[in-house]
Amino acid sequence: MDLRHQLSCTFYSSAFSPCGKYLAAANSFGYIVLFDIDNALRKNSEKWRKSIFVFKAHSGRVHSLVTKENLLISGGTGPVEIWRWNDILDHKPAKISSLNVPCAAAESSFLTNEVNALTCCDKKLYAGRDDNLICVWNMETGICEQKLSGHSDYVHGLASIPSTHGIASCSEDGTVKTWDTRTAQAISTFEPHLEKQLRRSQYGKWLSCVSLSENGQWMACGGGPQLSLWHLRSQTHIAQLGKGDFIPYAVEFKDELVLSGGSGKKIYHWHTNGEAKASIPCSIGVVFSLASCEKQNVTSAAMIAAGTSNKLDVFSNLNYRSHILQV
Template identity: 35%
Template sequence: MLDKIIYNTVLSQTLSPCGKYLVAGNIYGQLAVFDLDNIFNPVIELLTSDYNKPKHIHTLESGSQVCSLVSTKKFLVVGTVNQILGWDWKSLGHSKLGKPAWNITIRPRSLFENCDINSLWCSEDEEKIYAGCGDNKIYVHNLEDGRLVNSYEGHSDFVHCVHGNGKQIISSGEDGLVLLWDTRTKKSHNKIEPHRNSKVQRHDIGKWVGAAALGNDWIICGGGPRLSLWHLRSLDVVTVFDLPDNGIHVAFFHDDCVFAGGVSKHLYQLSYSGDIRVELPVSATTVYSAVLRTNPRKVLSIAGSSPEIDLCTTFNYRDQVLHFR
């Protein structure tokens, strides 16, 4: 592992509800638990050289890569290969990670296939978990008992991203589709195909859409096609962002900004009109994950194809570099 960890890739991150812990998952099936209280407010007399390393590193029993992470008030939810696992947050502070509190198995279409849980999103009432998967489907499970509530079918290739806002869900995939779903009708009612738009398409990178997010009136999406802002009701492209990237894996709204990253050495903060407000240098050559929280602590954490994770409290520059090794 010492040799491999140099090439560590962090695919996912999440923050605990209390704001004390940052959890990052990598391609080796490891969960790194960082104590943010100790990192941001160290006791100088007790400070050691490894203060910015994980408090604990837990390895999943299956050894499968950690594809996605999401937090609820009670659980750390882990998406891996063929499984969604839930641990009580209280157990994450222990040196040894016990058995998960619950386990949902996603059945692949055949015994010879694996299904990566590429994206997880939890409903606002925290009753349901939405999983965008490698078998082209989105599965909806009840968090209370793990029961399968529904599955959405509409993508013809694996799902990269799933996100929601109120009663609407958005998904994006390797097939180049961005689909809008109504949770009340459980059907896709609209779609965007960015790779077919001449302003957005980038044939040399591909048609896949790695990230999509819903705002109140807007959609942000990008991947092989350029990062672009679309009007939610008309589904017209409003802004095409001119970024020097070779693919987008992360895109989300915060306040009046768009945050985006991917195959680039920067995480960008952009105005809706396309202006670059902040061009934040990052440690990873490709950004696969960025999580932002303003309460109870203001923090932005950026990770990807590097054992280093960048931590920001002002969102304008790096305060700390954490080491997942």
């Protein structure tokens, strides 16, 4: 990656390796950048805060990365690509599979067949796309088994809970839909812009991010409307989380908290009762991604924030930005 790309790139997504010691971050020029998080945190050296490997993964933007067992899966311009983590760590990345489904309206020059979001649930991979569909691949066979339809505009975000066989999707059309992955049917639809206290007409109704709590009871979402918390089963709006002009682009449940990043150079924390807990400064103008390591007993960060910068913020605990990583 040349200096021009280094200085002007945006990181849309990041994912930890299965061991929790490395981080892959995907950017706007189609590159995946590898960092050694373990050494960056343990050794007080600028050397380890710089990337250790960079490779071209897509012809254009890479919007989403997910780790599934020993695989790294990337989605963006063109097919969904599958890589082995061991190959990447050996600095010899090779695609082991490319998953591609023609655009629903291939004759339209306005649709690019880009994947905006990925999530895994059970043995299935879900890809939210700019043709309004969610494609479902069987990870064992590589076959696209289903296309979930119901959104009328781009699908921007996906979230899953394997224990409940459910996923949620959010869209430019202003809705969040929850789906039963066993039947491939939408089971509920949420429209935050219809709630008076959440509506922000100046920003529109589009939704950029969605997350589900580990127990499957709660959902957080936001975008044009204020970030908000919902009870899934009753489809009840519980609390407005966002305030003022904050536009969320990433939201996660973590340790009984709701975390969100977006505009404003801060990471916000809320309790699940809607009470604000903290706002932590970060160096990134607009945060598009929050990633946390679920691996126990390793030296790793509590959270990584990425967005409109060639740098990534490392939070060694949720309340403190301890390091900055750079390409």
